[in-house]
Amino acid sequence: MGEEAPEYLLNNLELAACDSESTGCRTATIVGNKTYVVEGSEDGSKSWINVKIFDKLTRSWVFPTVLGIKPVQQKGHSALLLKNEQLLIVKMDSTLDDCIWFLEVDSPFVKEQKEILGTEVVAWSKGVIGNAPKPIVISGPSGVGKGTLINKLMKEFPSRCGFSVSHTTRAPREKELDGVHYHFTERSIMEKDIRDGKFLEFASVHGNLYGTSIEAVEAVTDSGKRCILDIDVQGAKSVRASSLDAIFIFITPPSFEELEKRLRARGTETEEQVQKRLRNARAELDEAKSPGLFDHILVNDDLESCYENLKKLLASDETADPLCQPSVKILKAHVSHIESKADHKTLIHCSASGTNAATHSLLMLDMSSLKGGAPGRTRGLDVYALESLGDGLNGI
Ligand SMILES: Nc1nc2c(ncn2[C@@H]2O[C@H](COP(=O)(O)OP(=O)(O)O)[C@@H](O)[C@H]2O)c(=O)[nH]1
Numbered sequence: 001m002g003e004e005a006p007e008y009l010l011n012n013l014e015l016a017a018c019d020s021e022s023t024g025c026r027t028a029t030i031v032g033n034k035t036y037v038v039e040g041s042e043d044g045s046k047s048w049i050n051v052k053i054f055d056k057l058t059r060s061w062v063f064p065t066v067l068g069i070k071p072v073q074q075k076g077h078s079a080l081l082l083k084n085e086q087l088l089i090v091k092m093d094s095t096l097d098d099c100i101w102f103l104e105v106d107s108p109f110v111k112e113q114k115e116i117l118g119t120e121v122v123a124w125s126k127g128v129i130g131n132a133p134k135p136i137v138i139s140g141p142s143g144v145g146k147g148t149l150i151n152k153l154m155k156e157f158p159s160r161c162g163f164s165v166s167h168t169t170r171a172p173r174e175k176e177l178d179g180v181h182y183h184f185t186e187r188s189i190m191e192k193d194i195r196d197g198k199f200l201e202f203a204s205v206h207g208n209l210y211g212t213s214i215e216a217v218e219a220v221t222d223s224g225k226r227c228i229l230d231i232d233v234q235g236a237k238s239v240r241a242s243s244l245d246a247i248f249i250f251i252t253p254p255s256f257e258e259l260e261k262r263l264r265a266r267g268t269e270t271e272e273q274v275q276k277r278l279r280n281a282r283a284e285l286d287e288a289k290s291p292g293l294f295d296h297i298l299v300n301d302d303l304e305s306c307y308e309n310l311k312k313l314l315a316s317d318e319t320a321d322p323l324c325q326p327s328v329k330i331l332k333a334h335v336s337h338i339e340s341k342a343d344h345k346t347l348i349h350c351s352a353s354g355t356n357a358a359t360h361s362l363l364m365l366d367m368s369s370l371k372g373g374a375p376g377r378t379r380g381l382d383v384y385a386l387e388s389l390g391d392g393l394n395g396i
């Protein structure tokens with residue numbers, strides 16, 4: 001289980017049945033009755049790492065549904081099976097921020113997607129060094145003041161908070177900008193992107209489609225900022241069920257009358273839309289009471305005191321998850337071999353050049369604190385240098 005398929009086996013695997021040309025290094029990893037072949041292939045001007053599966057029982061190739069953002073192929077890669085659930089893929093000749101990837105082949109997320117889609121499924125998740133602070137999911141009925149509170153946060157902490165820009169099929173309001181407030185999109189395009197697994201969650205709200213793309217969240221968290229999501233209660237439920245480890249906050253109005261007053265005073269909706277939003281608000285206020293859904297409920301009566309309470313909640317989590325730096329800085333790694341050791345340690349044999357001009361020949365990946373995973377990034381990786389061919393690594 002888990003060993004690389006010998007070359008003779010690969011040659012006999014009816015490789016001819018596959019029409020993709022291999023441009024880079026190819027690995028084959030056996031998981032049960034399936035051999036996962038991971039290889040580079042041209043797709044327009046770019047070269048991606050693609051996946052196909054040889055099914056030993058039917059002796060045929062299966063081209064799985066591939067979820068997540070695919071890695072760009074460099075000069076090849078090495079693969080290692082972890083817990084029969086995922087392949088650790090270390091790309092050659094890559095910078096550290098793009099070198100470590102996970103291909104989930106039988107993780108809980110992939111199992112669930114296989115059931116939903118009724119096909120063979122694999123899912124990519126990029127490995128990220130360290131931890132960004134937990135994302136914040138903010139929900140609440142239309143007109144309660146979510147946007148106002150989030151705007152205040154973004155203004156006061158532009159370098160620490162980033163907004164997850166959702167996609168929606170609703171028309172832009174007068175002052176809304178495409179790509180800033182929302183990605184305004186056509187329903188057919190959004191539906192296709194949902195089918196292609198590009199969304200962390202989506203929901204039909206007040207008659208329009210809204211959704212958070214995986215890319216929207218990752219763009220913010222990769223920059224080390226805390227990601228703020230403004231999504232409805234159905235979306236919050238989906239995120240709760242996903243691998244995204246977030247803090248869930250529900251904003252509630254001091255009274256229903258006040259909510260109605262704010263919604264009308266905003267003047268962005270027609271009377272019919274206001275009525276629809278008010279009807280939905282009652283259901284949302286009820287649903288927010290579902291046990292285990294929201295971590296905190298904040299009443300937005302006086303704006304300034306609600307904002308202060310929101311900041312206190314965020315500050316209380318900040319020390320729990322500081323942004324950690326890797327133990328080594330690597331500019332490029334040329335991987336020759338990876339192997340698993342006890343205690344969640346993985347050794348990467350490589351030549352790697354670092355910022356201090358030293359050359360590391362053996363790196364160790366500590367994966368004991370991995371978090372997340374498909375459909376998002378895999379966070380919490382740490383990398384140590386074990387051996388040095390140059391100088392500058394004393395004390396590691
Ligand atoms: N599930 C989900 N809901 C979203 C998303 N983006 C916005 N929403 C929710 O959609 C609802 C309507 O948003 P919008 O049209 O901007 O109106 P507003 O809430 O009255 O400002 C709000 O409850 C938002 O929280 C998203 O990506 N996913």
Ligand SMILES: Nc1ncnc2c1ncn2[C@@H]1O[C@H](COP(=O)(O)OP(=O)(O)O)[C@@H](O)[C@H]1O
Nearest residue numbers: 142143144145146147148262266300301302303
């Ligand atoms: N605490 C508050 N007191 C009075 N008005 C508020 C308060 N918070 C927000 N508002 C106003 O209520 C309206 C709706 O707020 P908004 O942030 O657009 O809500 P949401 O994003 O939840 O739909 C806006 O006109 C905003 O200025």
